[in-house]
Amino acid sequence: MQNRYSFGGDEHLFVECDESMSLEAFFKSLSMTNAVRDSQIKGVTEICPANASFQIKFNPDIIRPDDMLREVQAIESAASKTDPVIATRIIEIPVFYQDPWTHETLMRFRERHQDPKATDLEYAARINNYATVDDFIAAHAGSPWFVSMVGFVAGLPFMYQMVDRPRQIQVPKYLRPRTDTPKLTIGYGGCFSCIYSVRGAGGYQMFGITPMPIFDPEQKTSYLRDFMVFFRPGDIVKFKPIGREEYDHTVEQVAAGRFTPAISDVTFDLREFQKDIDGYNARLEGMINGR
Structure with a gap:
């Protein structure tokens, strides 16, 4: 149009x-x-x-x-x-899926959910026809995401999955919003994933949490000293599933000023992407930190 x-x-x-x-x-x-x-x-x-x-x-x-x-x-x-070509960057974001903090929160708000007897991940897996939660997590983390906008609250990225439309995950928001969401929760609503930059109300399904701060108004985080908001439109995000041990270690590294996000500058060509989506995504992911 x-x-x-x-x-x-x-x-x-x-x-x-x-x-x-x-x-x-x-x-x-x-x-x-x-x-x-x-x-x-x-x-x-x-x-x-x-x-x-x-x-x-x-x-x-x-x-x-x-x-x-x-x-x-x-x-x-x-x-x-x-030409539909942009100079951007690809960023690896560690995610602790099925973490205890979002689980405790979602259990407090089951009466506001479409399926009070299931967790958010169990519900999302079922309505998207995945056999298990692990299969769903593999799909969520298995392809990159475009940051299409940043806002709603300061620093929050909305991310659109870089797969063909039939494979895109679709999950509705809660029936009624929660009054609490842990900071750095990985959320999902409609066709968008997001990261809650601050603690607060929210209606997106909760899948996990990242140990990597993305908003720091005091600019004390080592990689946020130049600008308090980490993401910008056009960024490409690749989620990396991690366990509790790596989550705790990364939190310690962030606090000590020793954590550096895995980032690489890339050129993205929409036409080449559309010719071979999976192959193009694989090449992008291989560029993270020169991998």
Whole structure:
């Protein structure tokens, strides 16, 4: 579909790239937000990319809303002619699946869940036709994920699975939101995985927890000293299942300032990915820290 434009008062322009989420819609949104940023339109104060849309905040005393609309529409025309290739990074995120902390939390909120007699992982495995929880975890951790947007709460990444649509995991949110979710929980709602950057309310299914901080407003974490938010749209994430021993060790390493996330810079080409999804993913994963 062509982009759909609407104004939010006199200082916001909202651009909808598609009515549903897809990698194509995400790439269109990302390429346009990058182009808007590179164009340095006078009066733009903030650019907020989302899963299949984005919003621009601008100062109407510097640029009129209609002029902003014309500028962005011109960028849409130019962006449609560019190749779907981005320079990004692939990041390995350790995950302790079936951890005791999310398990204790989910058991406190069974009355708000679709299946009060099952854990979140058991429910997710069943409705996605996996024979066991271990099979489901293997599917969740078995392919990379695109960070399509960061927000809702500070530093929280929404991640879209890099597989063909028939294999995408689908899990509804809780019937009623919880009033508690442990910090750094790996959550799932609809077609998106996420990491809860802070403790708080939430409605996504809980699958595990990572020992790796992703948001630090005090910027004391060794790899967050330059910027308090770890993720950015376009990042590629690969989950790595770990056990309790490695989880505890990583927590200790983080506290001591000795933990460094496994990250590699990569170039992602959407067309090459679509030709051979599994092969392309395998090559990406092999690039993590030069593996």
